[in-house]
Structures are given as C-alpha cells and as structure tokens.
Amino acid sequence: MSTALADSGEYIGQSGHSYRIERVLQEEKFHPRRVCLATAGDRKFILKYIHTVNYEDLQEIYNRLRGDANHVRLVQDTIPEKSMFVFEYYTDHLLNLAQKDLPLKVKKKILKHALCGIAELHDQDIVHTDIKPVNVFIDWKGDRDGIVIDRVQLGDLEDAAHIPPGSHMIGKQVGNRMWRSPEAHAEGPVNKPSDIFSFALVVSLS
DSSP: OOEEETTTTEEEOTTSOEEEEEEEEEEETTTTEEEEEEEETTEEEEEEEOOHHHHHHHHHHHHHHTTTOSSBOOOOEEEGGGTEEEEEOOSEEHHHHTTSOOOHHHHHHHHHHHHHHHHHHHHTTEEOSOOOGGGEEEEEEEETTEEEEEEEEEOOOTTOEEOOTTOOBOSOOOSOTTTOOHHHHTTOOBOHHHHHHHHHHHHHTO
16 A cells, blocks of 8 residues: 655555655645655656546556556556656657657657557557647757657546547537537547547657
C-alpha cells in the first residue's frame, strides 16, 4: 500500500519508490487538476492528479495497453490514496519543438512514432479523443549535426475511452477545440477516425 508524506512534499508509490515534489507545473481549482515535477533518486518523473471519478477507468485503460504499447506513455507507478499517476519525464513536446526549423526527416520520425502510438491505442479499441501537439512527448538533444530524437511517445490519456466495436461515443464535445474533429464539435459519434482527423491537423501544422 502506498503512503503519502503530506507535509514534506514527498509521496511513496505502490512500487515503494519515493517521489519528491520539485515544483507544481499546472494547477486548476475549478476542474481539479495538478501536475507536478518530481524526482526519485537521480530520475525525473511527472505526478498527475486524476479526478477520483475517472481514476479507476483510466487505470483500466492503461492496463489494457501494458505490454502492447511502445509508443504510448504509460503509467510507471500509482499513488491511489492521492489519486495520482506517475509518468516518465520528457524534456519537450511537439508544440515547442515545431517552432524550430526541423529537417523534414526529423518531422517524419516524430510523426511516425506518434502515429504508431495512435495505432497501438486503436488496436485495443481505445480512442484518445485529444490528439494535439502538446500530447506528443519528445526527448531530444542537439549536436553539431542538428537535432537528434531519442524517443517519442503519445501521452495524456485522461480523456481516452475504450469503445468496443460497433459502438461510438456520442453527446460529448471531446478534445481541444483547435484540434477536434467535426463530429466531436457537433457532439456526434466519435470513434477512431476522429483521432485520425486530429492527427492530420497536427501533421499539417507541424
């Protein structure tokens, strides 16, 4: 059982690892949300508060992906009594990196890995519903030859849904308004093609 050391800014996950909060990256009161940068030893992690209503459903989605997703950022640890998931830290995301003058081959590599992440979700009948550049996480470094991409993963599955074959998500305006599909704008039937539409927007603006 994981425990939290409330006054010290330190939490212990179910794995037994201790995570020390370094700083709060995002916090919203109206729609409860908290994202923190934390360290465990010499490694960085992201701790995300997940609303208790969604915690078990999201955990089930991650469990469906475990072992079958190399291009999706999965949960590394959990802190159930704080309704928190622990993720690996990435240095950047596509929205920031796209501001640089990236060579075409680098863009293609990033987008290919992101598309592989979508395919891994869809293979498990999981629809992301919130495909956008800030949800494409990237580790990279610069050298004399330019930018070298170390790894790319698709993340932030808080709005993802398992949609069995023959079913649709209806009546929800899911996703970011800049990147959502027409059917998501209209609260119509959302499914795997909705993710592909959003991904096409990401490609066109990358």
